[in-house]
Amino acid sequence: MQLEHYISDLLYRYDCVTIPEFGSFLTQRQSAQVHDSTNAFYPPKKTLSFNEQIQTNDGLLIRYIADVEKIPFETALQNLSKRVKSLKSYLAEGETLSFENIGDLTFNAESKIEFNPSYHLNYLTDAFGLSQFVSPAVTREVYKEEEEVETIEKVIPLTITPEKRNTTSFFKYAAIAVVALGVAGFGFNNYVNNVDQHNQIAQEEANTQLDSQIQEATFVISNPLPAITLNVNKQSGNYHIVAGAFREEENSDKKVSQLQDQGFKARKIGKNRHGLHQVVYASYTSREDAFNALNAIRKEQNKDAWVLIKAID
Missing domain, CATH: 3.30.70.1070 (Sporulation related repeat)
Structure with a gap:
Protein backbone atom coordinates (compact mmCIF):
# COMPACT_ATOMS: atom_id res chain seq x y z
CA MET A 1 0.00 0.00 0.00
CA GLN A 2 1.48 3.33 -1.08
CA LEU A 3 0.11 5.14 1.94
CA GLU A 4 2.27 8.26 1.62
CA HIS A 5 1.13 8.76 -2.00
CA TYR A 6 -2.53 8.62 -0.98
CA ILE A 7 -1.93 11.10 1.85
CA SER A 8 0.02 13.38 -0.48
CA ASP A 9 -2.83 13.41 -3.01
CA LEU A 10 -5.35 14.41 -0.37
CA LEU A 11 -3.18 17.16 1.14
CA TYR A 12 -3.58 19.16 -2.08
CA ARG A 13 -7.33 19.42 -1.49
CA TYR A 14 -7.88 19.03 2.27
CA ASP A 15 -6.45 20.71 5.37
CA CYS A 16 -6.59 17.53 7.49
CA VAL A 17 -5.86 13.91 6.51
CA THR A 18 -6.33 11.43 9.35
CA ILE A 19 -4.75 7.98 9.65
CA PRO A 20 -7.19 6.18 12.00
CA GLU A 21 -5.66 5.07 15.32
CA PHE A 22 -2.38 6.84 14.42
CA GLY A 23 -2.69 10.62 13.94
CA SER A 24 -3.43 13.39 11.46
CA PHE A 25 -1.41 15.45 9.01
CA LEU A 26 -2.53 19.09 9.02
CA THR A 27 -1.88 21.95 6.60
CA GLN A 28 -2.07 25.69 7.16
CA ARG A 29 -1.78 28.38 4.49
CA GLN A 30 1.27 30.65 4.78
CA SER A 31 1.55 33.92 2.88
CA ALA A 32 4.46 34.80 0.58
CA GLN A 33 7.57 35.89 2.47
CA VAL A 34 10.74 37.89 1.88
CA HIS A 35 13.99 37.05 3.69
CA ASP A 36 15.49 40.23 5.13
CA SER A 37 19.16 39.30 4.78
CA THR A 38 19.21 37.27 1.53
CA ASN A 39 16.44 39.21 -0.29
CA ALA A 40 14.90 35.88 -1.30
CA PHE A 41 11.19 35.86 -2.20
CA TYR A 42 9.24 32.73 -1.20
CA PRO A 43 5.81 31.99 -2.74
CA PRO A 44 2.76 31.25 -0.57
CA LYS A 45 2.50 27.64 0.56
CA LYS A 46 0.86 25.15 2.90
CA THR A 47 2.89 24.34 5.99
CA LEU A 48 2.68 20.75 7.29
CA SER A 49 2.28 19.55 10.86
CA PHE A 50 1.29 16.32 12.64
CA ASN A 51 -1.13 15.88 15.55
CA GLU A 52 -1.03 12.54 17.33
CA GLN A 53 -4.20 13.36 19.28
CA ILE A 54 -6.50 13.42 16.22
CA GLN A 55 -7.08 9.73 15.46
CA THR A 56 -10.83 9.51 14.86
CA ASN A 57 -11.66 7.86 11.55
CA ASP A 58 -13.45 10.39 9.32
CA GLY A 59 -13.49 7.98 6.37
CA LEU A 60 -11.66 10.34 4.00
CA LEU A 61 -8.43 8.37 3.59
CA ILE A 62 -10.13 4.95 3.52
CA ARG A 63 -12.67 6.01 0.89
CA TYR A 64 -9.88 7.37 -1.27
CA ILE A 65 -7.86 4.15 -0.97
CA ALA A 66 -10.94 2.10 -1.82
CA ASP A 67 -11.65 4.25 -4.90
CA VAL A 68 -8.10 4.10 -6.22
CA GLU A 69 -7.47 0.40 -5.56
CA LYS A 70 -11.06 -0.60 -6.50
CA ILE A 71 -11.64 -2.56 -3.33
CA PRO A 72 -14.51 -2.53 -0.79
CA PHE A 73 -14.43 0.00 2.03
CA GLU A 74 -14.10 -2.74 4.66
CA THR A 75 -11.12 -4.28 2.88
CA ALA A 76 -9.40 -0.90 2.66
CA LEU A 77 -10.01 -0.37 6.39
CA GLN A 78 -8.49 -3.76 7.26
CA ASN A 79 -5.43 -3.13 5.08
CA LEU A 80 -4.89 0.27 6.64
CA SER A 81 -5.23 -1.14 10.18
CA LYS A 82 -2.49 -3.66 9.44
CA ARG A 83 -0.27 -0.89 8.09
CA VAL A 84 -0.85 1.24 11.20
CA LYS A 85 0.21 -1.63 13.48
CA SER A 86 3.36 -2.00 11.42
CA LEU A 87 4.09 1.74 11.64
CA LYS A 88 3.70 1.74 15.42
CA SER A 89 6.00 -1.25 15.68
CA TYR A 90 8.72 0.52 13.68
CA LEU A 91 8.46 3.61 15.89
CA ALA A 92 8.62 1.52 19.07
CA GLU A 93 11.87 -0.01 17.83
CA GLY A 94 13.39 3.46 17.47
CA GLU A 95 13.23 3.64 13.70
CA THR A 96 12.34 6.73 11.66
CA LEU A 97 9.28 6.62 9.41
CA SER A 98 9.90 8.54 6.20
CA PHE A 99 6.83 9.58 4.22
CA GLU A 100 7.91 10.73 0.77
CA ASN A 101 7.20 14.45 0.14
CA ILE A 102 5.55 14.70 3.58
CA GLY A 103 8.19 14.29 6.29
CA ASP A 104 9.77 12.05 8.93
CA LEU A 105 8.18 10.67 12.11
CA THR A 106 10.15 9.52 15.17
CA PHE A 107 9.59 8.78 18.86
CA ASN A 108 11.06 11.24 21.36
CA ALA A 109 12.25 10.47 24.89
CA GLU A 110 8.65 10.66 26.15
CA SER A 111 7.43 8.18 23.52
CA LYS A 112 5.59 10.93 21.70
CA ILE A 113 5.68 11.26 17.93
CA GLU A 114 7.81 14.10 16.59
CA PHE A 115 7.34 15.30 13.02
CA ASN A 116 9.97 16.85 10.75
CA PRO A 117 8.18 18.16 7.63
CA SER A 118 9.53 17.87 4.10
CA TYR A 119 9.81 20.96 1.90
CA HIS A 120 10.04 19.24 -1.49
CA LEU A 121 6.40 19.87 -2.43
CA ASN A 122 4.14 22.87 -2.08
CA TYR A 123 0.61 21.59 -1.43
CA LEU A 124 -0.97 24.98 -2.15
CA THR A 125 -2.46 24.55 -5.63
CA ASP A 126 -2.85 28.31 -6.04
CA ALA A 127 0.95 28.61 -6.07
CA PHE A 128 1.55 25.76 -8.52
CA GLY A 129 4.52 26.50 -10.78
CA LEU A 130 5.88 29.31 -8.59
CA SER A 131 9.38 29.05 -7.16
CA GLN A 132 11.59 31.18 -4.95
CA PHE A 133 13.87 33.83 -6.44
CA VAL A 134 16.44 36.32 -5.17
CA SER A 135 16.20 40.02 -5.95
CA PRO A 136 19.07 42.50 -5.54
CA ALA A 137 18.72 44.87 -2.65
CA VAL A 138 16.98 48.16 -3.40
CA THR A 139 19.14 51.16 -2.50
CA ARG A 140 17.81 54.68 -2.20
CA GLU A 141 19.95 57.78 -2.78
CA VAL A 142 18.97 61.30 -1.73
CA TYR A 143 20.77 63.98 -3.74
CA LYS A 144 22.25 66.95 -1.92
CA GLU A 145 20.48 69.35 -4.25
CA GLU A 146 17.08 68.16 -3.03
CA GLU A 147 18.09 68.67 0.59
CA GLU A 148 19.34 72.20 -0.13
CA VAL A 149 16.17 73.08 -1.99
CA GLU A 150 14.02 71.88 0.91
CA THR A 151 16.16 73.90 3.31
CA ILE A 152 16.18 77.25 1.49
CA GLU A 153 12.68 77.09 0.04
CA LYS A 154 10.76 80.00 1.57
CA VAL A 155 7.85 82.27 0.80
CA ILE A 156 9.21 85.76 0.12
CA PRO A 157 6.72 88.49 1.18
CA LEU A 158 6.05 91.50 -0.98
CA THR A 159 6.70 94.76 0.94
CA ILE A 160 6.34 98.42 0.08
CA THR A 161 8.98 100.84 1.36
CA PRO A 162 7.74 103.83 3.35
CA GLU A 163 8.75 106.29 0.67
CA LYS A 164 6.48 109.15 -0.23
CA ARG A 165 4.65 108.22 -3.40
CA ASN A 166 1.66 109.35 -5.31
CA THR A 167 -0.99 106.93 -4.02
CA THR A 168 -3.32 107.49 -6.97
CA SER A 169 -0.62 106.82 -9.56
CA PHE A 170 0.56 103.70 -7.77
CA PHE A 171 -2.85 102.01 -7.73
CA LYS A 172 -3.47 103.11 -11.33
CA TYR A 173 -0.36 101.35 -12.53
CA ALA A 174 -1.14 98.34 -10.34
CA ALA A 175 -4.59 98.02 -11.96
CA ILE A 176 -3.05 98.18 -15.43
CA ALA A 177 -0.58 95.45 -14.44
CA VAL A 178 -3.37 93.20 -13.18
CA VAL A 179 -5.34 93.61 -16.44
CA ALA A 180 -2.22 92.88 -18.48
CA LEU A 181 -1.52 89.76 -16.51
CA GLY A 182 -5.13 88.59 -16.96
CA VAL A 183 -4.97 89.07 -20.72
CA ALA A 184 -1.66 87.27 -20.90
CA GLY A 185 -3.00 84.39 -18.80
CA PHE A 186 -6.09 84.11 -21.01
CA GLY A 187 -3.90 84.01 -24.09
CA PHE A 188 -1.64 81.38 -22.56
CA ASN A 189 -4.63 79.18 -21.62
CA ASN A 190 -5.95 79.45 -25.17
CA TYR A 191 -2.55 78.47 -26.47
CA VAL A 192 -2.41 75.41 -24.18
CA ASN A 193 -5.95 74.40 -25.17
CA ASN A 194 -5.09 74.72 -28.85
CA VAL A 195 -1.99 72.57 -28.35
CA ASP A 196 -4.00 69.87 -26.53
CA GLN A 197 -6.67 69.91 -29.26
CA HIS A 198 -4.00 69.65 -31.94
CA ASN A 199 -2.35 66.71 -30.18
CA GLN A 200 -5.68 64.92 -29.81
CA ILE A 201 -6.54 65.35 -33.51
CA ALA A 202 -3.08 64.18 -34.55
CA GLN A 203 -3.35 61.13 -32.27
CA GLU A 204 -6.75 60.21 -33.71
CA GLU A 205 -5.42 60.51 -37.27
CA ALA A 206 -2.43 58.33 -36.39
CA ASN A 207 -4.70 55.70 -34.81
CA THR A 208 -6.93 55.72 -37.90
CA GLN A 209 -3.95 55.20 -40.21
CA LEU A 210 -2.56 52.46 -37.97
CA ASP A 211 -5.92 50.64 -37.88
CA SER A 212 -6.11 50.84 -41.67
CA GLN A 213 -2.59 49.43 -42.05
CA ILE A 214 -3.30 46.62 -39.60
CA GLN A 215 -6.50 45.67 -41.43
CA GLU A 216 -4.71 45.62 -44.80
CA ALA A 217 -1.83 43.60 -43.40
CA THR A 218 -4.17 41.17 -41.68
CA PHE A 219 -7.04 40.66 -44.04
CA VAL A 220 -5.84 41.53 -47.58
CA ILE A 221 -4.48 38.25 -48.97
CA SER A 222 -3.61 38.24 -52.67
CA ASN A 223 -3.48 34.47 -52.99
CA PRO A 224 -5.75 32.86 -50.37
CA LEU A 225 -5.46 29.16 -49.59
CA PRO A 226 -8.45 26.87 -50.10
CA ALA A 227 -10.63 26.29 -47.03
CA ILE A 228 -10.04 23.12 -45.01
CA THR A 229 -12.65 21.44 -42.84
CA LEU A 230 -11.33 19.68 -39.73
CA ASN A 231 -13.29 17.32 -37.51
CA VAL A 232 -12.15 17.89 -33.93
CA ASN A 233 -13.30 15.78 -31.00
CA LYS A 234 -13.61 18.18 -28.09
CA GLN A 235 -12.55 16.75 -24.76
CA SER A 236 -14.94 17.02 -21.84
CA GLY A 237 -14.96 16.21 -18.16
CA ASN A 238 -14.15 17.92 -14.87
Missing part, protein backbone atom coordinates in the same frame (compact mmCIF):
# COMPACT_ATOMS: atom_id res chain seq x y z
CA TYR A 239 -11.15 15.74 -13.91
CA HIS A 240 -7.90 16.96 -15.49
CA ILE A 241 -4.46 15.40 -15.01
CA VAL A 242 -2.09 18.38 -14.85
CA ALA A 243 1.30 18.00 -16.55
CA GLY A 244 2.59 21.48 -15.75
CA ALA A 245 2.05 25.24 -15.89
CA PHE A 246 4.15 27.63 -17.97
CA ARG A 247 4.65 31.37 -17.90
CA GLU A 248 5.36 31.52 -21.67
CA GLU A 249 2.54 30.24 -23.87
CA GLU A 250 5.10 29.05 -26.43
CA ASN A 251 6.50 26.61 -23.88
CA SER A 252 3.01 25.31 -23.09
CA ASP A 253 2.41 24.71 -26.83
CA LYS A 254 5.65 22.73 -27.04
CA LYS A 255 4.61 20.63 -24.05
CA VAL A 256 1.23 19.87 -25.63
CA SER A 257 2.91 18.76 -28.89
CA GLN A 258 5.37 16.61 -26.95
CA LEU A 259 2.61 14.85 -25.00
CA GLN A 260 0.46 14.38 -28.09
CA ASP A 261 3.41 12.71 -29.83
CA GLN A 262 3.55 10.30 -26.88
CA GLY A 263 -0.09 9.37 -27.43
CA PHE A 264 -1.80 11.55 -24.79
CA LYS A 265 -4.87 13.66 -25.50
CA ALA A 266 -3.02 16.68 -24.19
CA ARG A 267 -4.36 20.21 -24.36
CA LYS A 268 -4.25 23.62 -22.71
CA ILE A 269 -7.03 24.45 -20.25
CA GLY A 270 -6.34 28.16 -19.86
CA LYS A 271 -4.51 30.20 -17.26
CA ASN A 272 -4.60 29.79 -13.51
CA ARG A 273 -4.96 32.74 -11.16
CA HIS A 274 -1.22 33.44 -11.42
CA GLY A 275 -1.37 33.80 -15.20
CA LEU A 276 0.41 30.50 -15.93
CA HIS A 277 -0.71 28.43 -18.93
CA GLN A 278 -1.83 25.01 -17.68
CA VAL A 279 -1.25 21.85 -19.74
CA VAL A 280 -3.02 18.54 -19.01
CA TYR A 281 -2.37 15.01 -20.15
CA ALA A 282 -6.10 14.46 -20.67
CA SER A 283 -9.53 15.22 -19.21
CA TYR A 284 -11.99 12.68 -17.84
CA THR A 285 -15.66 12.64 -16.96
CA SER A 286 -15.19 9.80 -14.47
CA ARG A 287 -13.27 10.25 -11.23
CA GLU A 288 -12.28 6.59 -11.27
CA ASP A 289 -10.86 6.79 -14.81
CA ALA A 290 -8.95 9.95 -13.94
CA PHE A 291 -7.20 8.48 -10.90
CA ASN A 292 -6.44 5.21 -12.69
CA ALA A 293 -4.75 7.22 -15.42
CA LEU A 294 -2.97 9.35 -12.79
CA ASN A 295 -1.42 6.28 -11.17
CA ALA A 296 -0.12 5.04 -14.52
CA ILE A 297 1.31 8.47 -15.40
CA ARG A 298 3.05 8.77 -12.03
CA LYS A 299 4.68 5.37 -12.46
CA GLU A 300 5.77 5.82 -16.08
CA GLN A 301 5.91 9.56 -16.83
CA ASN A 302 5.73 12.15 -14.10
CA LYS A 303 5.58 11.46 -10.38
CA ASP A 304 4.51 15.07 -9.73
CA ALA A 305 1.36 14.91 -11.88
CA TRP A 306 -1.88 15.64 -10.03
CA VAL A 307 -5.63 15.83 -10.66
CA LEU A 308 -7.38 19.17 -10.99
CA ILE A 309 -11.13 19.03 -10.42
CA LYS A 310 -12.64 21.97 -12.28
CA ALA A 311 -15.50 22.58 -14.69
CA ILE A 312 -14.12 24.00 -17.94
CA ASP A 313 -16.26 25.23 -20.82
